[in-house]
Amino acid sequence: LEGDATIVKNQLEIEDGRQVYDVEFYTKDYAEYDYEIDAVTGEVISYDYDAENFAPPESGGQKISEEEAKKLVKPVVKEIKRRFEDSVYSIREEETLEMAVVKLLQKHELTVTTAESCTGGLLAGRLVNVPGASEVFREGFITYSNKAKRKYLDVSKSTLKKYGAVSSETAREMAIGGVFAADCDVCVAVTGIAGPDGGTEEKPVGLVYIATYMKEKVTVKKFQFKGNRAKVREQAVVRALDLLRRAILEQYR
Numbered sequence: 443l444e445g446d447a448t449i450v451k452n453q454l455e456i457e458d459g460r461q462v463y464d465v466e467f468y469t470k471d472y473a474e475y476d477y478e479i480d481a482v483t484g485e486v487i488s489y490d491y492d493a494e495n496f497a498p499p500e501s502g503g504q505k506i507s508e509e510e511a512k513k514l515v516k517p518v519v520k521e522i523k524r525r526f527e528d529s530v531y532s533i534r535e536e537e538t539l540e541m542a543v544v545k546l547l548q549k550h551e552l553t554v555t556t557a558e559s560c561t562g563g564l565l566a567g568r569l570v571n572v573p574g575a576s577e578v579f580r581e582g583f584i585t586y587s588n589k590a591k592r593k594y595l596d597v598s599k600s601t602l603k604k605y606g607a608v609s610s611e612t613a614r615e616m617a618i619g620g621v622f623a624a625d626c627d628v629c630v631a632v633t634g635i636a637g638p639d640g641g642t643e644e645k646p647v648g649l650v651y652i653a654t655y656m657k658e659k660v661t662v663k664k665f666q667f668k669g670n671r672a673k674v675r676e677q678a679v680v681r682a683l684d685l686l687r688r689a690i691l692e693q694y695r
Contacts, residue, residue, distance in 0.1 A: 453465075454481060457478075460480060460481075460487075460677065461480070461481035462478050462479065462480060462481060462487060463477070463478070463479045463480075463481050464476075464477075464478055465477045465478075465479065480680070485531070485539050485680060485684070528688060528691055531684075531687060538572075539680065539683050539684065539687070540568045540569055540571060540572050540683055541572050542687060543569070543683050543686055543687050543690075544569065544572040544574060544575050544578060544579075546687060546690045546691070547577075547578035547628075547690070548574065548577055548578055550690065550693075550694050552578060552626075552627040552628055552690065553578055553579070553580050553624075553626035553627050553628070554569070554578055554579055554580065554626055554627065554628050554629065554630070554686070555579075555580045555581055555582060555583065555620045555621070555623070555624035555626045555628075555629045556569070556582040556583065556620070556629070556630055556631075556632075556682075557582075557583045557585060557595055557616040557617060557619065557620035557629055557630070557631035557632070558582065558583065558584050558585070558631070558632050559584075559585055559586055559591070559607065559608075559616075559632060559633040559634065560632060560633060560634040560635065560636045560650065560674075560675060560678065561632045561634075561675050561678050561679055561682070562584055562586065562675070563582065563584050564675055564676070564679045565582070565630065565632060565678075565679045565682050565683070566579070566582030566584075568679055568683065569683075580624040580625070580626045581624050583595060583620060583623065583624075585597075585616065588602050588607055591607065591612070591615075591616060594619070594623060595615065595616050595619030595620055595623060595631075596615070596619040596622070596623070597612055597615040597616055597619060598615065601615055606645070607633055608633050608634055608635055608645055608649060608650075608651065609633075609651060610651050610653075610662045610664060612633055612651070613631050613632070613633050613651035613652065613653035613662050614631075614653050614655075614660050614662050616629075616631035616633060616653065617629045617630065617631040617653040617654055617655035617660060617662075618655045618660065620655070621655050621656075627656065627657075628654060628655065628656040628686065628689065628690070629654065629655050629656075630652065630653070630654050630682050630683075630685065630686040630689075631652065631653045631654075631655075632650065632651075632652050632678050632679075632682050633650070633651050634648075634649055634650030634651060634665075634667075634674070634678060635647050635648065635649050635650070636648075636671045636674045636675050636678075637670070637671050637674060638670070638671060646666070647674070648665075648666050648667040648668055648669070648674050649664075649665070649666055650664075650665045650666075650667060650674070650677075650678045650681075651663070651664055651665075652665065652678065652681055652682045652685050654685055654686055654689040656689050656690070656693060657693055659689075659693075661685065661689055663681070663685055665677070665678070665681055
């Protein structure tokens with residue numbers, strides 16, 4: 443950001459099991475900004491600026507308008523986007539991660555379904571919270587038991603027996619099965635151990651596998667989340683939304 447802003451703080455911290463960038467900067471003596479950004483997904487957790495500092499020296503101490511401030515910060519935003527690339531899902535403060543995902547689906551005329559185990563419908567809920575989601579969201583599957591995974595998503599019995607419900611192999615089959623079951627373009631699947639019970643040394647509490655299937659390509663990611671049951675589930679939803687977003691971007695660059 444050299445030349446456009448002065449970095450006051452750029453620090454990686456751990457908050458509630460999440461890696462968070464705490465970034466503070468000001469733009470040529472005009473305004474001070476403070477961002478908290480998820481280090482993995484780029485989701486803006488919080489954002490603030492000190493409006494009282496909108497008074498450049500040449501203004502004689504008079505505050506400048508919000509419109510003028512936006513013009514001043516524009517090159518800074520451009521540089522942030524260049525550096526963080528796909529980690530930036532929006533530059534609009536009011537746009538949530540799920541809004542950005544729905545917008546991408548609408549832009550490319552894609553339909554989506556969700557296949558959830560440990561998140562139990564939270565992922566689908568985040569998507570349908572967005573106005574216009576009915577254009578892209580077909581249906582959601584909550585397959586909490588192995589029987590449900592087999593019945594609705596066609597996960598094979600042998601996969602569940604050999605690798606278990608919480609595995610990359612099962613997540614993969616859930617994502618593929620979701621696309622065919624809902625007759626849609628893309629599926630994002632989540633399976634994990636939210637706790638507080640059910641963990642083992644090999645598969646501890648907080649272990650979650652997330653998968654997407656789109657245009658015959660499967661992507662599976664393994665995560666180890668920290669925190670209580672609610673926090674593990676919420677982190678899984680955020681990562682699932684981000685993985686879905688990145689899968690779409692990869693296909694339509």
